[in-house]
Amino acid sequence: MTQKSTDTVWHNATITRNDREKLHKHKSVILWFTGLSGSGKSTLAHAVEDYLHRYGCSTFVLDGDNVRHGLCSDLGFSDEDRVENIRRIGEMAKLMIEAGVITLTAFISPFRADRSSARKLVPHGDFIEIYCQCPLETCEQRDVKGLYKKARAGKIPFFTGIDSPYEEPEKPELIVNTHALSLDESVQAVMKLLLQRSIVRPG
Ligand SMILES: Nc1ncnc2c1ncn2[C@@H]1O[C@H](COP(=O)(O)OS(=O)(=O)O)[C@@H](OP(=O)(O)O)[C@H]1O
Numbered sequence: 001m002t003q004k005s006t007d008t009v010w011h012n013a014t015i016t017r018n019d020r021e022k023l024h025k026h027k028s029v030i031l032w033f034t035g036l037s038g039s040g041k042s043t044l045a046h047a048v049e050d051y052l053h054r055y056g057c058s059t060f061v062l063d064g065d066n067v068r069h070g071l072c073s074d075l076g077f078s079d080e081d082r083v084e085n086i087r088r089i090g091e092m093a094k095l096m097i098e099a100g101v102i103t104l105t106a107f108i109s110p111f112r113a114d115r116s117s118a119r120k121l122v123p124h125g126d127f128i129e130i131y132c133q134c135p136l137e138t139c140e141q142r143d144v145k146g147l148y149k150k151a152r153a154g155k156i157p158f159f160t161g162i163d164s165p166y167e168e169p170e171k172p173e174l175i176v177n178t179h180a181l182s183l184d185e186s187v188q189a190v191m192k193l194l195l196q197r198s199i200v201r202p203g
């Protein structure tokens, strides 16, 4: 690996985040969905994006599976690699809110410390942690991608919830119990929070 360069200087953009937010007519924010595999992160993030997009908001979903095909294709699922995965996503999400975009991230992000580091990258209030709470048994019954079956058969080592830990958020901005709520109810719970925080305006 080459030595880190110290010869870089931050360049301030002429167009600011505030300018971009004015253009988009809404604030930018990170909606950080976290939870077990199969808990509903992707489904909910995309459904919220769909809703916001229809109301003219500028949005983008960073999704675990997709990002791991490109930006993070060099990473696996050891604790170390997950830490680096979430570090990169945090930095990417930070850039995207500078671009004035409502950024929705759907990663297991199993470690509290890593979610906390991502939160600290951006100003207070710009990181909204949404815990997709769902019992492991339900996630396993859903087994959307057949991965739990493989993990139980010992074919996927370090699978979250089985032989790799998931640390529940202690104080998330929102808990969505995807086991009990319908998808529509879950979307409405997120929208209610965005309205309460004046990130989007009614209508
Ligand atoms: N060992 C292991 N543990 C957990 N998940 C695994 C594993 N191997 C592959 N997958 C698939 O990768 C998706 C999770 O990637 P993430 O980038 O979100 O993981 S992490 O935040 O770095 O922990 C996860 O996607 P979701 O099911 O959408 O959560 C799985 O499809």
Ligand SMILES: Nc1ncnc2c1ncn2[C@@H]1O[C@H](COP(=O)(O)OP(=O)(O)O)[C@@H](O)[C@H]1O
Pocket: 035, 036, 037, 038, 039, 040, 041, 042, 043, 044, 106, 132, 142, 144, 177, 178, 179, 181, 182, 183, 184, 186
């Ligand atoms: N309230 C809900 N919110 C999100 N997904 C739900 C909800 N209720 C049931 N589901 C279902 O749970 C599954 C979640 O899968 P997925 O979104 O891929 O999870 P994850 O991205 O966390 O791995 C989907 O089949 C989805 O239809």
